[in-house]
Ligand SMILES: Cc1ncc(C[n+]2csc(CCOP(=O)(O)OP(=O)(O)O)c2C)c(N)n1
């Protein structure tokens with residue numbers, strides 16, 4: 157089993173990139189790629205990762221890297237995988253890495269098609285909960301109450317009014333071999349899931365929680381702490397589903413969601429009733445996730 161201290165020193169996503177201080181995406185992808193290994197190809201649409209690793213004429217990858225359009229990551233990865241297979245190189249791992257906007261909003265149709273066809277690709281969605289590289293606009297994965305430039309805070313409006321889209325369960329409904337959620341706050345758990353996904357054939361989806369100090373107005377030194385807190389308070393359920401069977405991999409401590417919210421400027425304007433609404437949502441979500449895990453465990457016995 158992969159251990160953090162055994163990861164190779166040599167990076168596939170190389171040092172010297174231009175990510176913001178405290179970027180959760182850089183932490184996630186650098187380590188995840190080390191587990192997937194060098195016999196791989198990356199597809200990456202428009203997103204922060206592309207901006208900070210692949211802005212011409214600079215380049216931060218030691219493996220082939222493809223960039224086409226924002227909305228077709230899963231379709232492009234499918235084509236790349238099939239081309240390698242035709243060349244007799246079926247062992248090449250093809251990895252699509254896209255943001256929450258490029259996955260849950262723009263890009264969801266290509267993702268759904270590839271999942272339904274059970275294409276042999278790994279799809280990594282990194283969740284920084286907004287369209288960050290274009291200047292912090294809301295996405296379907298932005299949580300309730302959060303300030304973004306398109307969910308402003310003022311006299312009339314006070315952040316996003318809708319709750320977060322449950323993307324992992326949408327993918328789960330496609331009956332794919334592997335779906336997992338992870339967080340840079342729990343690195344051992346994340347890498348274990350990447351290792352598992354790497355060695356499975358068919359469509360694999362990993363959604364990793366990656367705090368964004370720039371967009372969340374949080375302390376750049378607190379990225380990992382925040383990523384842990386999101387799991388501990390129940391905002392982000394960590395689970396994996398192998399062949400549909402859901403297993404919760406870290407039971408939340410259900411610490412008050414307020415402690416997590418107050419570490420981020422994007423939530424600082426929240427009124428008491430907004431904090432209560434988020435706590436209500438978290439409680440309900442955890443009860444539902446637990447019930448679903450129980451149901452699927454029994455169902456796929
Ligand atoms: C079809 C299309 N619409 C909009 C854009 C502009 N655009 C590029 S990246 C991006 C936001 C990406 O957000 P996300 O996928 O969450 O990645 P992040 O920036 O947060 O890393 C947008 C709106 C585009 N390139 N193509």
Ligand SMILES: [Mg+2]
Nearest residue numbers: 255256286287
């Ligand atoms: Mg994003």
